[in-house]
Amino acid sequence: DAKTTQPPSMDCAEGRAANLPCNHSTISGNEYVYWYRQIHSQGPQYIIHGLKNNETNEMASLIITEDRKSSTLILPHATLRDTAVYYCIVRYPLRTGANNLFFGTGTRLTVIP
Amino acid sequence: EAGVTQFPSHSVIEKGQTVTLRCDPISGHDNLYWYRRVMGKEIKFLLHFVKESKQDESGMPNNRFLAERTGGTYSTLKVQPAELEDSGVYFCASSRGLAGGYYEQYFGPGTRLTVT
Numbered sequence: 015d016a017k018t019t020q021p022p023s024m025d026c027a028e029g030r031a032a033n034l035p036c037n038h039s040t041i042s043g044n045e046y047v048y049w050y051r052q053i054h055s056q057g058p059q060y061i062i063h064g065l066k067n068n069e070t071n072e073m074a075s076l077i078i079t080e081d082r083k084s085s086t087l088i089l090p091h092a093t094l095r096d097t098a099v100y101y102c103i104v105r106y107p108l109r110t111g112a113n114n115l116f117f118g119t120g121t122r123l124t125v126i127p
Numbered sequence: 128e129a130g131v132t133q134f135p136s137h138s139v140i141e142k143g144q145t146v147t148l149r150c151d152p153i154s155g156h157d158n159l160y161w162y163r164r165v166m167g168k169e170i171k172f173l174l175h176f177v178k179e180s181k182q183d184e185s186g187m188p189n190n191r192f193l194a195e196r197t198g199g200t201y202s203t204l205k206v207q208p209a210e211l212e213d214s215g216v217y218f219c220a221s222s223r224g225l226a227g228g229y230y231e232q233y234f235g236p237g238t239r240l241t242v243t
Contacts, residue, residue: 057131057218057234058170114160114172114183115232 018102023122026096032089034121036102039083045104047078049087050115053098058117061087061100092125099123129153131235133219139241145207148238152201152221158182159202160222160232161194165215173217176202209242216240 019037026032038047048063062069062076064085069076075088089096101120132151140146152159161173173192174184178199187194191210196202206213216239220232 052170055236057220057236058232059234060231063231114175114186115162115170116172117162117170119169 018104018118020100020102020118020121022119023124025124025126026089026092028094028125028127029091032092032096032123032125034087034089034100034102034123035084036087037084038102038104041082041104045106047076047082047085048103048105048115049074049076050101050103050117051098052101052120053095058101058115092123094125094127097123097125131219131221131233133217133235133238135238136236137239137241139243140209141243142211143208145205146209146240148204148206148217148219148240150202150204150219150221150235152219153223153233156221156223156233157199158222158224158230158232159196160220161202161204162218162220162234163215164218165212168215170218173204206240209240211242214240214242 046063046065049061050058052058062071062074064076064078078085099120099122101117103115134149138146157178159176162170164170172186174187174194175182176196179196193205216237218234218237220234222230222232224230
């Protein structure tokens, strides 16, 4: 699975959009970009994933650049409950055997009142 | 539907003792994973069950750790004997589908293990 690079921390004002970047310059053609987050004292939570098209669900939007070397997770209206560590994970969607997730250090997002 | 549950939520044991952690996955999920985060480190994969079979146990740190999933339902992770460096939070996750396809993993709240 390709390596990802994320800033260690970010702040965002409550009610504003939070834009979390992720670099994955060694991503291969069949690898997807997944985002998970971990709110303090809870287990990681799936947010969204995508291959090359932008994706949106009830939690967030995922923007993937045309060359797929980077992506941005967007929380459109951040709330205090969105304060968490966000993990960008690149992996193959279909693979016999290892389907575990590789968590890096992630980005600690702090939503400020 | 009920989420992934883990028991106990906290466990404090002395070095050399044995501890057994339990995970109940979401009903119908064939895939069950164990992860852990030790102090100050990243979340690391331990092993993966498909039903009752161990699909991948490449992340198990040593033979003091034993995971089982009898009957393909709940799983237990036993640490015997526990060492100080085993302290951390142990997460269980489950996902639907058989090996060969990745599906969203649902995580439990974790068990915080403290070895003194």
